[in-house]
Amino acid sequence: xxxxxxxxxxxxxxxxxxxxxxxxxxxxxxxxxxxxxxxxxxxxxxxxxxxxxxxxxxxxxxxxxxxxxxxxxxxxxxxxxxxxxxxxxxxxxxxxxxxxxxxxxxxxxxxxxxxxxxxxxxxxxxxxxxxxxxxxxxxxxxxxxxxxxxxxxxxxxxxxxxxxxxxxxxxxxxxxxxxxxxxxxxxxxxxxxxxxxxxxxxxxxxxxxxxxxxxxxxxxxxxxxxxxxxxxxxxxxxxxxxxxxxxxxxxxxxxxxxxxxxxxxxxxxxxxxxxxxxxxxxxxxxxxxxxxxxxxxxxxxxxxxxxxxxxxxxxxxxxxxxxxxxxxxxxxxxxxxxxxxxxxxxxxxxxxxxxxxxxxxxxxxxxxxxxxxxxxxxxxxxxxxxxxxxxxxxxxxxxxxxxxxxxxxxxxxxxxxxxxxxxxxxxxxxxxxxxxxxxxx
Numbered sequence: 001x002x003x004x005x006x007x008x009x010x011x012x013x014x015x016x017x018x019x020x021x022x023x024x025x026x027x028x029x030x031x032x033x034x035x036x037x038x039x040x041x042x043x044x045x046x047x048x049x050x051x052x053x054x055x056x057x058x059x060x061x062x063x064x065x066x067x068x069x070x071x072x073x074x075x076x077x078x079x080x081x082x083x084x085x086x087x088x089x090x091x092x093x094x095x096x097x098x099x100x101x102x103x104x105x106x107x108x109x110x111x112x113x114x115x116x117x118x119x120x121x122x123x124x125x126x127x128x129x130x131x132x133x134x135x136x137x138x139x140x141x142x143x144x145x146x147x148x149x150x151x152x153x154x155x156x157x158x159x160x161x162x163x164x165x166x167x168x169x170x171x172x173x174x175x176x177x178x179x180x181x182x183x184x185x186x187x188x189x190x191x192x193x194x195x196x197x198x199x200x201x202x203x204x205x206x207x208x209x210x211x212x213x214x215x216x217x218x219x220x221x222x223x224x225x226x227x228x229x230x231x232x233x234x235x236x237x238x239x240x241x242x243x244x245x246x247x248x249x250x251x252x253x254x255x256x257x258x259x260x261x262x263x264x265x266x267x268x269x270x271x272x273x274x275x276x277x278x279x280x281x282x283x284x285x286x287x288x289x290x291x292x293x294x295x296x297x298x299x300x301x302x303x304x305x306x307x308x309x310x311x312x313x314x315x316x317x318x319x320x321x322x323x324x325x326x327x328x329x330x331x332x333x334x335x336x337x338x339x340x341x342x343x344x345x346x347x348x349x350x351x352x353x354x355x356x357x358x359x360x361x362x363x364x365x366x367x368x369x370x371x372x373x374x375x376x377x378x379x380x381x382x383x384x385x386x387x388x389x390x391x392x393x394x395x396x397x398x399x400x401x402x403x404x405x406x407x408x409x410x411x412x413x414x415x416x417x418x419x420x421x422x423x424x425x426x427x428x429x430x431x432x433x434x435x436x437x438x439x440x441x
Contacts, residue, residue: 016117019099020045021110022220026361029381031223033216035237037110043236047111048218050094051298052274053129055080055087058200060193060439063087071129071270071299082267084135084147084154088190088435089267090126091274091299093210098122100368107364109213127207128435130266130301131174131309134186144186144202146435148172148267157261158429167284168258172265176432180310180400180424181340183433195438196336203434205314205331208403212370212415215242215297223384224304224415228278228293242295243278245305245414249290249407257287260430263407264306269296292407304404305413307432311401312338314371316352316420318389319396327352327389327420329363329371335438340400340424352420354391359383359416370416371401379411386412388419400424402431 020041022033035042053071055063063086067073071089074080082089097119101108112119128146135143137153147154149172152161156173163169178186183202190200216222219238226241233239246264254260269279278293297303313335317328330346332338337345350363350373357375360382364373372387379386386405399420405413407430 018114019110019112019116019119020217021099021108022217023106023108024222025105026107026364027105029377031221031380031382031384033220033222035220036108039235042220043232045218045238046113047094047096048214048298050092051214052092053299054090054092054126055082056090056126056437057087058191058193060199060437062092067273069273069275071267071273082148082270084145084149088146088437089129089148090146090435090437091129093125093127093214095124096122098213098368100364100366102364109217109368111213111217122210123441124439125207125210126437126439127203127211127300129299131262131307131432132183132202132435133173133266134175134178141189142186143189144183144200144433144435146266148265148270150265156266158259160261163258167286168261170261172267173262174266174307174432176262176307177427177429178310178431178433179427180312180433182427183310184312184338187435195440196334198336198338199438199440201312201335201338201436201438203309203311203403204335204436204438205311205401207434207436208309208311209368209370211297211300211303213368215303215415222382222416223380225384225411225413228295230277242276242297242303243293244410245295246281246292246302246407247305247405247410247413248292249287251408253288254408260406260408260428262307262432263287264292264294264302267301268294269301272296272299274299304415304417305409306407307430308402308406308419308428309404310424310431310433311403314401315340315343315346315424316399316401317343317396318392318399318420320392320394323392323395325354327354329369331369340398342398352389353387354389356387356389359385359387362416371418383414383416384411385414385416387417388421390421398423400426406430
């Protein structure tokens, strides 16, 4: 990399050295990465530190920011209205620049606040602070939302009204049992604002990929389920991970308890504000004795685990062995062109493995694509997350992608965990999404 890496002792500090990132050898089993770039930026984390919760109006303007240490308050100290009446509870991710580089077996991901040579712009975006629920006030146009609201119009899970007032009430929970195609529609029902009049979206691949690399660069580790550690190391760098997350429920017990509907109410990590951390949640006695540590990364609650997240802007073409023998990964760069019918306006980005397994290597490349290129890892090596897939018996199928794992997936879950076995029309009680907004540049 020449001058770009010239930031050691005795080396001059040119402006275009103002980046920080990580490097890994893709033949090494360790999930740990090597920090590169300016050491002081790994300490101050100027890009990640600008992530903050806010209330976002439907037209894409910020109503107000929330207190950095307590999301139940405005940044002025006054009480915040998180019900949806004053906007959607979102995490603002600032504009920054990123570069991915491959040199032999070395892979590097680097970010900067400035447009350094070879770096590309990551526009400002908003990701829901909570797993999304649905506002059903107007039944004909349900709206995807990110709120703390325990009224019947915002009931989560599979919307079972008969459970209201019981131990398995779905009031205040994220919404599930909704297909990707409907999640997309419900998000767009917020109105034609933002990029290409398609600013409101359910969870997008660009948003998830951005969160993934911000996390990896901050913690210099690919294993998001490492034990949470609030203290920096001796160099002032972040260490550890986000913990197990909500991934340790027993499948049979969860099914009996509430049919694998959500168990963590939206906003449970509000006491953390914008901070990364975990908040313990004890499940009701009817489930049994179990306490889970609910994670939040820079204000993004449950970035993995609890419920799967349907994700838009990417899809897979999975062919049978006799129908072509390929598993192709496509992305769409314009959210106005997201659809679940064909591959028009989608670009082929690479080939995926034909069998499932723990992620050993991702596609990476110039775009930092995080879909798997090679399996063969484990729950504690390489990316430490699992890739799920299946093959049709004949012909080919279009598949959607959901990320993160759900509450019973254990060590298989994590930021790099992906599932490519179902069509975008699939729905399930343990499958949700997030809400995103992409402003017009």
